[in-house]
Amino acid sequence: MRNKKIVGAPSVRRLPSYLDIIRDYQQEREGVEYISGTRIARELDLESIQVRKDLTITGIVGRPKKGYRVDALVSAIERFLSWDTLQDTALVGAGNLGSAILGHREFALHGLNIVAAFDSNSRKIGTKVHGITIMSAAGMDIQIRNFGIKIAILTLPPEQAQDAADILVRAGIEGIWNFTTKKLAVPDTVAVQNEDLSSGFALLCVKMRTRK
Amino acid sequence: MRNKKIVGAPSVRRLPSYLDIIRDYQQEREGVEYISGTRIARELDLESIQVRKDLTITGIVGRPKKGYRVDALVSAIERFLSWDTLQDTALVGAGNLGSAILGHREFALHGLNIVAAFDSNSRKIGTKVHGITIMSAAGMDIQIRNFGIKIAILTLPPEQAQDAADILVRAGIEGIWNFTTKKLAVPDTVAVQNEDLSSGFALLCVKMRTRK
Numbered sequence: 001m002r003n004k005k006i007v008g009a010p011s012v013r014r015l016p017s018y019l020d021i022i023r024d025y026q027q028e029r030e031g032v033e034y035i036s037g038t039r040i041a042r043e044l045d046l047e048s049i050q051v052r053k054d055l056t057i058t059g060i061v062g063r064p065k066k067g068y069r070v071d072a073l074v075s076a077i078e079r080f081l082s083w084d085t086l087q088d089t090a091l092v093g094a095g096n097l098g099s100a101i102l103g104h105r106e107f108a109l110h111g112l113n114i115v116a117a118f119d120s121n122s123r124k125i126g127t128k129v130h131g132i133t134i135m136s137a138a139g140m141d142i143q144i145r146n147f148g149i150k151i152a153i154l155t156l157p158p159e160q161a162q163d164a165a166d167i168l169v170r171a172g173i174e175g176i177w178n179f180t181t182k183k184l185a186v187p188d189t190v191a192v193q194n195e196d197l198s199s200g201f202a203l204l205c206v207k208m209r210t211r212k
Numbered sequence: 213m214r215n216k217k218i219v220g221a222p223s224v225r226r227l228p229s230y231l232d233i234i235r236d237y238q239q240e241r242e243g244v245e246y247i248s249g250t251r252i253a254r255e256l257d258l259e260s261i262q263v264r265k266d267l268t269i270t271g272i273v274g275r276p277k278k279g280y281r282v283d284a285l286v287s288a289i290e291r292f293l294s295w296d297t298l299q300d301t302a303l304v305g306a307g308n309l310g311s312a313i314l315g316h317r318e319f320a321l322h323g324l325n326i327v328a329a330f331d332s333n334s335r336k337i338g339t340k341v342h343g344i345t346i347m348s349a350a351g352m353d354i355q356i357r358n359f360g361i362k363i364a365i366l367t368l369p370p371e372q373a374q375d376a377a378d379i380l381v382r383a384g385i386e387g388i389w390n391f392t393t394k395k396l397a398v399p400d401t402v403a404v405q406n407e408d409l410s411s412g413f414a415l416l417c418v419k420m421r422t423r424k
Contacts, residue, residue, distance in 0.1 A: 194229075
């Protein structure tokens with residue numbers, strides 16, 4: 001049951017913003033071949049040694065004075081995160097948070113493709129949210145299997161989260177991105193990422209305190 | 213301009229969930245005096261040495277065999293995070309994500325008290341979202357000063373984020389919790405916590421890959 005420890009979790013967390021910076025740089029300067037760790041660091045207000053260290057987990061090696069080949073760097077990050085192909089994903093719970101996630105334009109650039117959304121509220125079923133038709137949670141297991149979906153985002157009330165997770169796991173889901181406060185019990189073979197909104201607020205408060 | 217590095221950011225991130233576990237434990241067993249690091253670890257599927265190490269940043273010392281005094285542990289975490297008093301906060305942008313945050317019941321337990329919410333959409337102004345009346349963004353600076361608010365949550369479109377941040381800083385805001393993808397330029401004295409939703413998805417994907 002113990003969660004396998006992710007080596008360099010803080011580094012992994014920073015990779016999506018590196019990807020954004022690199023892509024912006026690529027667009028601004030058509031045909032540019034190299035980008036330096038220092039440039040990425042400057043954009044994100046980080047130390048350049050930190051950026052270089054983070055990027056080593058993807059296996060890429062930079063060239064002294066030149067930096068990283070832009071194409072190779074994008075590929076290395078995408079491959080490391082399995083974002084080189086879009087991951088078909090189901091969203092469970094189309095309330096405010098679920099709707100915000102359905103409308104988050106950046107996800108498409110980050111390997112995330114929401115292909116199905118479910119809710120148990122009959123007034124929502126059949127309506128469209130950001131282009132996705134909300135389906136009944138009652139038929140969720142069959143739809144998940146039909147679509148061959150392996151990732152689910154949980155944005156429903158915490159008291160419904162475990163029941164939903166049980167159904168999702170039986171339907172073949174291999175990864176759950178859990179936005180509820182419920183700690184889920186799932187088999188060892190299923191990965192869970194708990195998104196605790198308060199974590200960021202804790203960091204902000206500590207930053208504010210150390211600034212005084 | 214360089215962001216001051218937060219010592220032990222991953223530890224800080226975990227503290228809110230420790231607080232939840234400890235409070236649940238306190239409620240379940242009225243009058244209980246001690247809680248062990250091992251128990252907290254088991255609830256969260258972490259190693260107990262990790263939990264003990266995380267808790268040292270708050271300055272608390274446990275007793276061998278017994279663990280931590282429950283009351284002292286709650287106080288130590290709350291004091292470390294400045295959550296011993298509720299922080300009055302303004303929310304800027306009452307779209308789906310903003311509404312989800314206004315309705316997030318757990319924030320009240322985590323030192324966060326949203327006392328004002330702003331939007332520029334005239335159809336939203338004057339309506340109530342989860343009990344909070346949405347005010348016009350046009351009068352934001354005056355209201356922030358009136359309320360003496362020091363923290364702002366940005367949940368508006370990224371292209372409006374820098375303008376809003378400029379107004380907020382002039383109105384005396386000291387901490388910005390930024391849910392937009394825009395990297396903000398603010399004075400050194402203002403703390404910014406960027407919330408990148410894709411970070412969690414990156415971690416989930418790496419976990420799924422290492423599980424295969």
